[in-house]
Amino acid sequence: MAYKKDKYGLSQKEQLFCxxxxxxxxxxxxxxxxxxxDSAQANSIHTASHRLLKRAEIKLRISTIQKQIEAGYINKSISQAVKDKELVxxxxxxxxxxxxPTPESGVIRSLELLGKTVALFENV
Known part of the structure; x- marks a missing residue:
């Protein structure tokens, strides 16, 4: 029986595996x-998973998914950094x-910090 393949040449189970x-x-x-x-022997399971991991299309798909995951983490980190900056x-x-309510010294320090965010005090 032929399994339906996706645009990566993988079956649904192979895609889930990746x-x-x-x-x-x-x-x-x-x-x-x-x-x-569940009822298969550990050696059989290991052999089958090893065969999958050796296939070029499986390796490529795993690599692509990992890059997408990393990009998502980077985007989330950048987004969180922007939110933190806006909050500060x-x-x-x-x-x-x-x-x-803040003492005058706190207000002055806040002005200084705000000025630094826009490079107001850089030597020209």
Whole structure:
């Protein structure tokens, strides 16, 4: 029986296997779970997962998924950094505008920090 292949030349189970491996799951445990091979011998499961991992299209798909995962983490990190910066700047502005009760030295320090964010004090 021929299995339907996706645009990567992989069956649905092979695609799930690639995703599991890319996310760090062990080859044997991924194979056993996806192919529901609970009754199979450990050696058979290991051999089958090893064969899959040697195939070029499987290797390529795992690599592609890993890159997508890494890009997602980077995008999330950048997004979080932007949110953190906006929060800090908002708090500094609140201190400067006296929305948050702060001693005068704190207001001056807030002005200084806000000025540094726009390179106001750089030597020209």
């Amino acid at each position: 995703q599991a491996i890319a996310k760090g799951e062990n080859g044997s445990s991924a194979y056993k779970r996806i192919w529901e091979a 700047l908002s708090k500094l502005r609140s201190i400067i505008n006296e929305d948050i």
